[in-house]
Amino acid sequence: MESIGVLMTYPMNTNLEEQLSNRFNLFKLWNYPSFQSFSETHANSIRALVCNTKIGADANTIDSLPNLEIVSTYSVGFDKIDLKKCREKGICVTNTPDVLTDDVADLAIALALAVFRKIPMSDGYVKSELWKCSDYPLTSKFSGKAVGIVGLGRIGSAIAKRAAAFGCPVSYHSRSEKPEAGSYKYYPNIPDLAANSQILVVACALTDETRHIVNREVIDALGPKGVIINIGRGPIIDQPELVAALVERRLGGAGLDVLENEPDVSEELIGLENVVLTPHIGSDTVETCNDMSDLLIANLEAHFNGKPLLAPVL
Ligand SMILES: O=CC(=O)O
Numbered sequence: 001m002e003s004i005g006v007l008m009t010y011p012m013n014t015n016l017e018e019q020l021s022n023r024f025n026l027f028k029l030w031n032y033p034s035f036q037s038f039s040e041t042h043a044n045s046i047r048a049l050v051c052n053t054k055i056g057a058d059a060n061t062i063d064s065l066p067n068l069e070i071v072s073t074y075s076v077g078f079d080k081i082d083l084k085k086c087r088e089k090g091i092c093v094t095n096t097p098d099v100l101t102d103d104v105a106d107l108a109i110a111l112a113l114a115v116f117r118k119i120p121m122s123d124g125y126v127k128s129e130l131w132k133c134s135d136y137p138l139t140s141k142f143s144g145k146a147v148g149i150v151g152l153g154r155i156g157s158a159i160a161k162r163a164a165a166f167g168c169p170v171s172y173h174s175r176s177e178k179p180e181a182g183s184y185k186y187y188p189n190i191p192d193l194a195a196n197s198q199i200l201v202v203a204c205a206l207t208d209e210t211r212h213i214v215n216r217e218v219i220d221a222l223g224p225k226g227v228i229i230n231i232g233r234g235p236i237i238d239q240p241e242l243v244a245a246l247v248e249r250r251l252g253g254a255g256l257d258v259l260e261n262e263p264d265v266s267e268e269l270i271g272l273e274n275v276v277l278t279p280h281i282g283s284d285t286v287e288t289c290n291d292m293s294d295l296l297i298a299n300l301e302a303h304f305n306g307k308p309l310l311a312p313v314l
Contacts, residue, residue: 001304005045007038007065009055012074016293020050023297029055039064048072048300053280056080062089070303072296076100076155076283078313079206079233086314093313094299097154099291100283105158107282108201108231109166111255114276115227116142121273143167148197150190150214151204151232152178159201159231160184171196174204190214194221199229206233216241219251227253231282234260243268246275257282 006024008017020026025045032038046065051057052074059082062068070092071081078095086093114120118139125136147163149156152172160170160181171185172178173193178186187193190213194200200222204210214228214237222228228251230237239260245251246269253274259265262280269275283292298310 001301004047004304005042005067006048006050006300007042007046009049009051009057009061012050012052013289013293015290016050016074016296019293019297023301024048035061035064048303050074050296050300051080053077053080056082057086058082059085062086062091070094070300072299074292074296076104077205077233081313083314091314092303092309094296094303094309094311095313096292096295097311099295100288101154101158103285103288104155104231104282105162107257107278108155108159108203108229108255109162111229111231111257111276111278112147112199112201112227113142115229115253115255115274116140116145118273120276145198146171146196147199147201148172148187148193149184149201149203150174150193150236151202151210152181152184153203153205155231156201156203157181159203163201168199190218191221194218194226195223197222198225199227202228202230202232202236204232204236206236211235212238214238214242216245219245222251224250225252227251227255229255231257234258234262239266246272 001023004024006020007027007029009029011030027042029038043065044067047067047069049057049068049071057071062082062085068091071086072094073081074096076095076097081093122136125131143166145168147168147170149160149172152174163170171187171193173187173190202214219241243266255276257278258280302309
């Protein structure tokens with residue numbers, strides 16, 4: 001397989017880079033001044049594209065690589081891949097589901113705890129020696145709060161399981177009611193889910209249908225004591241509406257691992273005490289990133305050995 005050209009769009013993980021270069025003829029896009037200059041010389045060599053949530057595979061990239069057979073994303077989400085174009089051209093697409101579910105669900109709960117118990121702020125309080133002057137103000141309880149989950153897929157279900165272990169009644173919204181959801185209450189629309197929740201967790205995929213589904217109506221239904229957690233994708237929430245609601249105290253708080261236009265962060269969000277931000281690190285643990293690398297490599301090897309893909313999207 002050493003002669004097969006593989007293009008990696010972004011430096012994701014050195015372990016993955018090593019595994020790819022041990023098996024394939026690896027090209028790293030970031031070593032070239034632009035995609036244009038890369039493709040002028042090497043476009044014909046590339047049979048596989050390895051991309052991620054930062055640099056995916058748009059129509060222009062796909063069209064510029066005439067021998068492309070497979071796009072493998074180092075992520076569960078594939079919103080950065082032009083699936084329509086891949087379908088038209090008969091290009092396979094794979095992702096890295098399941099192996100990252102626990103980490104992302106853990107982070108959703110961690111963000112909720114961080115917002116309600118003000119963990120980052122109280123850490124700053126101790127480290128800046130304010131504790132010597134007075135005790136830290138009271139915070140809010142997380143256990144037992146009503147959790148509404150938007151998207152009860154693999155990650156949403158793992159969040160539900162964790163929330164239930166904290167004694168939180170769980171409700172959800174998804175395209176249709178899930179028979180396997182047991183005691184979780186189903187809401188066919190998100191404003192009703194928000195009106196009956198104290199914490200709204202965004203855990204669905206970003207698609208044309210889900211862009212800005214968490215809008216002003218949903219935020220107002222959640223109300224001034226409500227908290228939004230987003231471990232899905234930034235554009236699922238109408239961010240200017242979210243920021244306005246937080247500034248005007250129409251929403252209680254937010255824990256956001258993803259942002260619209262990340263890594264840009266609005267000044268207003270940075271200045272808010274009731275907001276905890278993390279830099280899209282849902283699956284970023286050593287253990288999970290190694291598992292994601294192994295799964296991505298296994299998908300490429302399966303493809304080039306003519307075997308069934310392990311995690312096919314297309
Ligand atoms: O955001 C991360 C992923 O989609 O895996």
